[in-house]
Amino acid sequence: MEVDSADKSYIRELVKRLNAIVDTPGELSESSMNSVLELSKVLMNAADKSVEAGCDPAMALQHNLVACLKIATDLKIFDTLTAQSGKSWTAAQLGKPLNADSQLIVRIMRVMTAAGFAKETGISTYASTPKSEIMTRPQSTRGLSHAFSTNIQISQKSPEFFRRIGYRSTTMSEQTPFQYAYDTEDTYYERMEKKPEIAQNFSGGVRATRGTWLEWFPVQKELLEGARDDPNAVLMVDLGGGRGRDLAAFKAQFPDAPGRFVLEDQQHTLDSTDVQGIEKLSHDFFTAQPVKGARFYHTHYILHNWDDEKSILILKQIASAMTKGYSKVILNEWILPDMGCSLYEGLIDIQMLMAFTGMERTRGQWQSIIEAAGLKLTKFWMPPGYGEGIIEASL
Ligand SMILES: C[S@@+](CC[C@H](N)C(=O)[O-])C[C@H]1O[C@@H](n2cnc3c(N)ncnc32)[C@H](O)[C@@H]1O
Structure with missing residues (x-):
């Protein structure tokens, strides 16, 4: 198998990026492991020169893998497999809770074992793998339900x-x-x-299980130093903050951070959540921002839902509430490389296109909407290895 010099330098670059993650001192965090996995997939595809790689006969049947995953989670197969560590289960035992036919279970489990979501320990007998445990998490089951x-x-x-x-x-x-x-x-x-x-x-x-920006962003230096030490001042506003996960994570990691925390979203979303110490405010982010002069306005997975015109409007509404020289905009989003996107980055961008006409953006695309909203791009912050970044802007 011949590898030409352009491919070789791309492969070398990917190996360098992988080494950079693995060589960082200390334990590998969950987000670093995600980075290793994503980069390994890109590396594998770059290195695989076999003709079969481009026309895998299973490719056009991939939707059935997702269907089998959904059926297996509906049958609670992964809950059963992971109920006792190391235990093997027969197809009949796996089908018992919902009275499913053993032959159907065997056929579903052929796909699950081939894809690594379980392993065979004998004929028609199965045990869990690390991927089985992932499929028991609410993010996985709800994500699959949302897909269907x-x-x-x-x-x-x-x-x-x-x-x-x-x-x-x-x-x-x-x-x-x-x-x-x-x-x-x-x-x-x-x-x-x-x-x-x-x-x-x-x-x-829909929220992926990746690590949070709080693991690596210099929060103390960039956001807490210089923040008003006044219990009435607002430290963080999370626009479209959903159930307040980012605010809750921030408060848990920085319990002594001064000031107020405001969760903004649509009323029906706010109704489904309650986070201690966080104020809820029903707000449409296309209208004037009611909280003036906060230390920072945070959004996570918001602008990627919208096209440029709508994203600029959201940013303008934030800008109009900011205090010059004090307030910051912190956008927690993917920052796509100009070349060499991972499969996940490509797929999430397509999801944004199909569901919302939104998009994942490159540095140039971020810069252009930020400037069009009358803001200044301060810095692109990238996580170690791979993952969502932070786009920081100010007045
Ligand atoms: C992809 S979710 C992100 C939620 C949260 N930031 C997170 O990362 O988990 C987008 C959020 O935007 C909210 N949203 C959609 N349109 C909105 C609008 N016009 N004004 C305010 N929030 C809106 C939705 O209710 C949802 O919670």
């Missing part, structure tokens, strides 16, 4: 949608693939407002 209640239908219609619109990028001013698939004028979020069961799976499932 909402996202798969959009993917199915998307080739037809893009053919009809002549393969252009879309914006919110026209129909989205989501609206086309559901024949609705509601946006993705408006549909969820009407269907609370879908909203629950979305909030509980």
Whole structure:
């Protein structure tokens, strides 16, 4: 197998990035392990020159892997497998809770074991793997439920949608693939407002299990030093903060941080959460920001839901509430490389395109919307290895 020099230098670059993560002193954190995994996948694809890699016959059947995962989680197979460490279970035992046919279980488990979600310990007998445990987590089960209640239908219609619109990028001013698939004028979020069961799976499932920015961002130096030591001053506003996970994590990690914490979102989302020590404020982020002069305005996974025009409007509303020389904007989002995106980064960008006409952005794309909103880009902060970054801006 020949590897040409361009491929070789790309492979060398990927190995260098992997080494940089593994060589950092101390234990490997969960987010570093995620980075190692993602980079390894890119490396594997870069190094695999076999013709079969490009036309794997299983490729066009990948949707059935997701379907088998959903059926297995519905049957609580992963809960059973992980109930007792090291124990083996027969197909009949795995099917028992929901009276499922053993032959059906064997057929589902062929796929699950081949994909590493369980292992065979004998004929029609299975035990757990680390991936089995991951499939018992609410993020996984809710994420799969959300895929089946909402996202798969959009993917199915998307080739037809893009053919009809002549393969252009879309914006919110026209129909989205989501609206086309559901024949609705509601946006993705408006549909969820009407269907609370879908909203629950979305909030509980879409958040990936990656580590948080608080693990690596210099919070003390950049946000707490210089913050007003006044119990009435607002330290952090989280716009579209969902159930307040980021605020809760911040408060837990910095219990002595001064000032108030404000969670802003739509009323129906706020109704489903209560976090101690955090004020809830129903607010539409396309309208004037009511909390003036906070130390920082944080958003996580918000601007990637919206096209440039809407994202600029959100940023302008934040800018109008900021105090010059004091307030900061902290955007917690993917910062895509110009080349060499991981499969996850590519897929999450496509998800944004299909569901919202949103997008994951490169540095240049971030810079351009920040400047269009009248803000100054202060710095791109990247996590060690791989993961979501922080885009910092000020007035
Ligand atoms: C992808 S979720 C991100 C939630 C949270 N920041 C997180 O990372 O877990 C997007 C959030 O934006 C909220 N949202 C959507 N449209 C909004 C609007 N116009 N004004 C305020 N919040 C909105 C949704 O309710 C949802 O909680």
